[in-house]
Amino acid sequence: DARVTQTPRHKVTEMGQEVTMRCQPILGHNTVFWYRQTMMQGLELLAYFRNRAPLDDSGMPKDRFSAEMPDATLATLKIQPSEPRDSAVYFCASGLVTLTPGLAGGPSTDTQYFGPGTRLTVL
Amino acid sequence: RKEVEQDPGPFNVPEGATVAFNCTYSNSASQSFFWYRQDCRKEPKLLMSVYSSGNEDGRFTAQLNRASQYISLLIRDSKLSDSATYLCVVNSLERRFGAGTRLTVKP
Numbered sequence: 432d433a434r435v436t437q438t439p440r441h442k443v444t445e446m447g448q449e450v451t452m453r454c455q456p457i458l459g460h461n462t463v464f465w466y467r468q469t470m471m472q473g474l475e476l477l478a479y480f481r482n483r484a485p486l487d488d489s490g491m492p493k494d495r496f497s498a499e500m501p502d503a504t505l506a507t508l509k510i511q512p513s514e515p516r517d518s519a520v521y522f523c524a525s526g527l528v529t530l531t532p533g534l535a536g537g538p539s540t541d542t543q544y545f546g547p548g549t550r551l552t553v554l
Numbered sequence: 555r556k557e558v559e560q561d562p563g564p565f566n567v568p569e570g571a572t573v574a575f576n577c578t579y580s581n582s583a584s585q586s587f588f589w590y591r592q593d594c595r596k597e598p599k600l601l602m603s604v605y606s607s608g609n610e611d612g613r614f615t616a617q618l619n620r621a622s623q624y625i626s627l628l629i630r631d632s633k634l635s636d637s638a639t640y641l642c643v644v645n646s647l648e649r650r651f652g653a654g655t656r657l658t659v660k661p
Contacts, residue, residue, distance in 0.1 A: 466651075473651065473652075473653040473654060474598070474641065474651040474653075474654075476650070476651075522597055522598075542588075542600050542603070543588075543600070543643075544600075545597035545598050545599065546597060547596075547597050548597050
């Protein structure tokens with residue numbers, strides 16, 4: 432049963448420290464998404480990649496957040512320096528985008544599978 | 555206006571009740587639609603896709619109204635185990651999630 436894995440599951444750190452979250456997408460999936468969820472804001476899209484290339488990171492605070500995919504089996508989200516307002520659950524999700532022949536508008540998306548999340552607390 | 559808006563909830567219903575959630579979207583070019591379920595302190599999980607002709611999966615029925623730009627989820631004969639937050643998802647390529655509607659089914 433293929434699953435998205437995320438590490439660490441929980442992270443408590445002090446303000447100003449660097450935080451790195453990792454995600455292993457499901458083998459064969461070509462899109463990876465990073466989300467942040469808080470009680471106040473709900474589920475927010477931070478960034479997403481297709482075939483390891485960043486397609487949209489407009490939801491991410493650029494001054495402190497960075498997202499990368501060093502290879503097809505690893506996606507990372509870094510926060511440096513971390514702040515208390517970054518406290519949230521960070522989810523990674525992966526999916527498969529395929530071209531649907533004849534469909535105007537281009538690619539279509541398959542189901543998106545979420546990892547268990549990283550619960551981050553910044554003190 | 556948010557891209558995706560959901561009934562705010564919370565919905566508190568007795569077992570056996572029928573409950574319906576709506577979700578409106580602003581992007582008329584949206585191509586695919588889904589309902590996800592999220593249990594407390596867990597990740598969202600796909601409940602069902604929403605097809606243009608409407609689709610049913612057991613006690614769950616999903617419908618799409620492109621003209622009015624909304625999707626709906628109907629749960630019949632609700633169970634205690636249906637208690638969760640239900641998120642609608644509308645997308646072109648990236649996912650846009652609604653804020654979620656919390657459902658509590660009581661004995």
